[in-house]
Amino acid sequence: MSSKADPSFEAVLQELQTLVERLESGTLDLQQAVELFEHASQLADQCQTILDSAELRVTRIAAEAATPLSDATATDQ
Structure with missing residues (x-):
């Protein structure tokens, strides 16, 4: 879970879109x-990091959901 200090993907993307418009x-x-381009590049990297993290979480959740319950129970014993 992200902390309150971490901006949401949507907030970062909105700021990036504003910079691109400028x-x-x-x-x-x-x-x-040049300064705005540099900041926009940092925001794009931040968006990519957030997306990568979300993709990893979804992949893990999907893998856990695909594991049959009997297999999970057998490994716990």
């Missing part, structure tokens, strides 16, 4: 554009 507007000077 970059695409063409109104930024070069320095601002």
Whole structure:
């Protein structure tokens, strides 16, 4: 479970989309554009990390659900 300090995927994605819109507007000077691009890259990495974690959790849950109950009981004995 994530802590309250960790932003949600949706929040990070929304911030990333906002930065992309600002970059695409063409109104930024070069320095601002480079700084926003750098921050956007970090946000994209953060989104990917969140997605990777979610995929791992889903894979584990699916694997546990696919394990027959009799097999799980036999290994516990």
